Amino acid sequence: MLSHSRPEGRTILSVDGAERRFGDLVVFSDVSFDVAAGRCCALVGANGAGKTTLLNCVIGADRLDDGTVTVCGESVDEASPHFRRAVAAVVGDVATFPHLTTHEHLQLVASGHGMPDPYGLATRTLDDVGLTSARDQLPVTLSSGQRHRLALASVLVRPSELLVLDEPEQHLDADGREWLAATVQRIASEGTAILIVSHDAALVTAVADDTVDGDSWR
């Protein structure tokens, strides 16, 4: 277990006795861990260990066969306004409107979550993720690294109590990975609980307070 100096707050995410099966394949069973406010937990392990499957069960894109996941004490429910407000995720592709520019997309997300000054927030966030020069571009014209930065920007313009990130280092260059580590640390220091899957040992070392080893699940 890695240790940073952040204090433990109230439990935001609780995974208890989680099991997921696909036919005869038991992807994981009896997985239990908590993530408290202001803490970052990294799921690590080999390809196919079941990390993304577990993330999908946490964000409500998939369901457990056994066990429970609660966020802020409530069961996972994508239809619940509180759940949708509490959980921000970059897992797989983040949907964007094809006819909205990067700046318009971020304004829409910010305004949908009731953030003050969506225009200014979108402008500052594009600057933060290094996409100012792409503010008037449509998503289809972005490089894969720029698309990934836009996906990360989308979770930075909205509030969240739990931030879920699946291999956020993908497509990022060296500067981008440094920015990512600093950003994850900043978000945790502001009190958000973070669950991150990563194959980047340096990123995990930099940001994780706790690690859960997916290689021990089967």
Ligand SMILES: Nc1ncnc2c1ncn2[C@@H]1O[C@H](COP(=O)(O)OP(=O)(O)OP(=O)(O)O)[C@@H](O)[C@H]1O
């Ligand atoms: N819908 C599905 N139907 C059948 N099997 C699935 C399904 N989704 C995932 N699996 C299987 O579950 C296992 C875990 O997959 P998962 O994507 O969660 O692994 P992972 O740890 O995220 O891997 P990686 O590090 O490669 O991203 C794999 O064997 C995969 O083939």
